[in-house]
Amino acid sequence: MGKMRGNSDYAVKNAKPSSRVQLEGEGTYECSVTGLVFEASERVLVRYSVLSWSKYGAFLRDSWKFAGPIFNVDTVNKDASVLKSIQFPHSVCLYDPDNEMTFSVLHLKDNRPVIEPTVDHSGSHVKWNVTSLSPLGPIIKTSQPVEHHGVVLVYKQLGSDDNNCSFHIYLATNSSSDIKDICKQVRGYKNRYFRIEKPPTCKLDEGTYRLLSEPEGDIKPQAVMTHGQDMSEKQLLQLAKRLGKEWKQVAIYLDLNSRDLDDIQAAEKDVTMQKLKMLVEWKSRRMSGEATPYHLLKSVEELDDLPNEVRQILQDLINNQVAK
Numbered sequence: 383m384g385k386m387r388g389n390s391d392y393a394v395k396n397a398k399p400s401s402r403v404q405l406e407g408e409g410t411y412e413c414s415v416t417g418l419v420f421e422a423s424e425r426v427l428v429r430y431s432v433l434s435w436s437k438y439g440a441f442l443r444d445s446w447k448f449a450g451p452i453f454n455v456d457t458v459n460k461d462a463s464v465l466k467s468i469q470f471p472h473s474v475c476l477y478d479p480d481n482e483m484t485f486s487v488l489h490l491k492d493n494r495p496v497i498e499p500t501v502d503h504s505g506s507h508v509k510w511n512v513t514s515l516s517p518l519g520p521i522i523k524t525s526q527p528v529e530h531h532g533v534v535l536v537y538k539q540l541g542s543d544d545n546n547c548s549f550h551i552y553l554a555t556n557s558s559s560d561i562k563d564i565c566k567q568v569r570g571y572k573n574r575y576f577r578i579e580k581p582p583t584c585k586l587d588e589g590t591y592r593l594l595s596e597p598e599g600d601i602k603p604q605a606v607m608t609h610g611q612d613m614s615e616k617q618l619l620q621l622a623k624r625l626g627k628e629w630k631q632v633a634i635y636l637d638l639n640s641r642d643l644d645d646i647q648a649a650e651k652d653v654t655m656q657k658l659k660m661l662v663e664w665k666s667r668r669m670s671g672e673a674t675p676y677h678l679l680k681s682v683e684e685l686d687d688l689p690n691e692v693r694q695i696l697q698d699l700i701n702n703q704v705a706k
Contacts, residue, residue, distance in 0.1 A: 405426050445524055483528075632682055
């Protein structure tokens with residue numbers, strides 16, 4: 383659980399692709415990763431994940447259009463009524479006062495679409511009073527073109543050198559559902575790519591990224607190639623000590639196989655040292671500059687069982703390198 387804000391507002395951090403979050407009591411809680419905001423009446427365990435509009439978009443008829451990501455939300459061993467409301471993030475630009483839009487929520491009940499009213503909206507969220515839980519997402523009805531806040535996603539091919547770089551660049555709505563679809567597409571490529579965490583949008587015009595014209599873009603490799611230094615064995619040992627029984631799953635995500643694990647366990651009896659040797663083996667298979675905390679975190683970020691403490695250590699290492 384993140385830090386407390388006021389008497390009953392909390393920030394939920396370290397949300398994973400499929401998250402289970404314990405809301406400790408009555409209050410309002412916000413996930414700092416997905417942007418979801420839950421209003422709870424009592425202690426409850428909430429499970430939620432980002433879904434794809436490519437699967438559910440067919441339910442939108444006539445002038446209905448998606449307004450933000452779609453989620454699957456449920457409560458564990460408690461009735462949905464313990465959640466009073468949910469605020470869904472939306473990506474719609476509301477700057478034009480003449481283009482009035484009414485938000486609703488698409489609610490899939492028994493795989494049938496039901497359009498339900500919202501109770502309020504802001505420039506970033508749509509508030510909906512909970513009736514029941516299942517796939518849910520904010521939508522709008524309008525015959526006018528809809529403008530969305532956007533993001534630029536940049537992927538670099540693994541193994542390419544600084545003089546011959548292969549990039550994929552995507553312009554997308556700032557919606558977790560769209561971003562998830564793009565990530566899935568990239569994972570399906572024959573070559574492997576990793577996502578480059580570009581600077582905040584306000585810095586794009588300062589020389590790091592410059593969009594020339596569609597669909598061309600200009601990237602300065604020296605500004606985006608640096609992800610810090612490769613991890614030292616001391617740092618890898620720090621991680622090894624925090625890994626539990628899921629360390630073999632981590633190894634699989636780092637492209638080691640069962641034979642590699644058998645060899646490590648045969649050569650070393652101490653469990654902590656087995657974990658360290660696994661991480662050192664991962665590092666040895668990477669090119670220089672591609673065994674950083676950033677690359678390690680990207681490799682395992684979709685592993686649901688990865689301890690939050692490990693995620694936080696890697697993120698702290700990344701932040702410390704960026705600050706230097």
